[in-house]
Amino acid sequence: MKQLIISIGREFGSAGHEIAERLAKRYGLPLYDHNLLDEVAASHNMDSQELQEYDEMKHNKFLYRSINGMSSSPADNVANMQFNFLLDKAEKGQSFVIVGRCSETILKDYEGLVSVFIIGDMESKVARVQHLYGKSEKEAERFIREKDRKRKKYHDSRCKSKWSDSHTYDLSLNSSKLGLEGSVDFLADYIDRRMKGTK
């Protein structure tokens, strides 16, 4: 079977994670998101709780230093552990769905990679966040902006490519236009066409 790695970047509240879950189910692939740290921790015989606090975080430049690609920042080191874990899986020819974690850039050399960025209209994202987190409209919007700001910082501090920039991904999709099911179907069609094209 050809290798298929589906990388899903997403704005907060855009249902990117749920789309990733559905794609994983449709293709029968393992899904890696925040659970990636559990896998990484297990491979090092350690408690993933210790790593969780640094997941998708950007470090404070005044508190940490890096030398020749090595860093004293736990956030950088947790990110590198995840990147190495993903690279190892990809190198072994495994197929999977990965949410975030700079995966579209880290795995860009693998032919089986399909990278997608999910955006959404602010009203739809606010409504979704209100529903999921029980927040007021204003709180939800602030929450979304704060989460996206953190994700952008995390991504852009580790990659030359820019988070959410359409040049970074194979495809950018507004999930508010087609809805959840429609978006998944559209992406599955795109992925199938891509897979036909790969050797």
Added chain:
Amino acid sequence: MIAQILAVIIFLAMFILIITEVWERHIVTLGCALLTLVVIFGICMHSPSAIIDTLNLKTFFTEAFWHTTGQASESSGGINWETIVFIAGMMIMVEGMAKSGFFRWLCMKIAKMVKYQIIPIFITFMVLSFVLAMFIDSITVILFLAAVTVELSQLLKFNPVPMILSEIFCANLGGSATMCGDPPNIIIGTSLGMSFSDFVTNTGLIAIVCLVAVVIYFYLVFRKELTSNAVTKNPADYPDPSEAITSKGGFVISWIIFLCAVVLLVTHSQTGLTVSCIGVFIALVTLLTAGRDALDLLKKVDYKTLLFFVGLFVVVGGLEKTGILTLLAGFIGTVSGGNLKVMIAIIIWVSAIASAFIDNIPFAATMIPVINSLAATQGIEISILAWALAMGTDIGGSATPIGASANVVGIATAAKSGHMIKWGRYCKSMAPATILVILISMVMIYVRYLP
């Protein structure tokens, strides 16, 4: 006045940009160096001679750059090419050694000699870290030592963090013992015309006393954490040190070149060979004996660090030529009221505290003209201030995770195996050790050099 203000602004901007890592540090220092040459020396001072002096290219064509007769002379300021050429030579030698499996073999051999017992490994690795760092850069020492420590910790089932922390401390301490151990020492030694034996008999002696103290300190602090959870294994199951050797010929040659480098450095005040001459010699021998791998070794030289030094020396030259550093020396002289004890205390503690948070290389390079001026105006023996500066800058970096390169490398190596070392974990044991060593150093300088 404008030139002075601009020199300070460029210097501070360089520091901030290095800390924030917006650009790579060699880009920062080279950019600031260009500004210094064009804006300060060119536009403000209209002084082509300041540019020529600071670039200091003529030094390559002087006999003193390669060989000195009798008492070594002080460097003329500007870019300290002697330091840069020596560090480049050492980089090539160390690359050759690493390629042959030298460091891994040495670590594994020692672990085997102490029969893979944790506390003896802990103590011997501290001493090994100290001794290697006397001659080799601390980044390389920790890169290999910490990796082997992690490997042994997985084999013997112990927490590698205490061992890695104590190795980091001892690498930084070992660096203070010799002229070539830590970049600040090379800069101090070449700038002030000191020899390898000057360092060994002064900072070296202090460092050895401190080593005894820190081995005891780390043993007391970490002994409870260094217990093994492993079932005793058959010694035959442990890795064979000889497996680390990638090429037997290369390994033997590495040993010979390393020992030659040590002998040349130890005897350089007798032979008259300068450290730059020794650097060029060992680099050439390494490249000639590497055969087809020579190009590979050259490619692996850390040119970015060498360029960082070039830019740095120009920026510090800007401070020096505009008289800022003389003003700073005057300020220290006034604050201390001409009291040598207070001056030493200021230099060693300010250097240590500054080095705990910022790169100690720019700091040392900046402080050399300051202690030079201080010694001249206050009529003090410069070497006493130099030892205080060397110990402060070399040791201060151990106190925090960002203080020295070895710290970052050790922390990153531990993290690869899933052991995160946070600021609190790091400083809890390392900051007291730093204070202890700085105190011992200060007392030893007082007792030995003050009437």
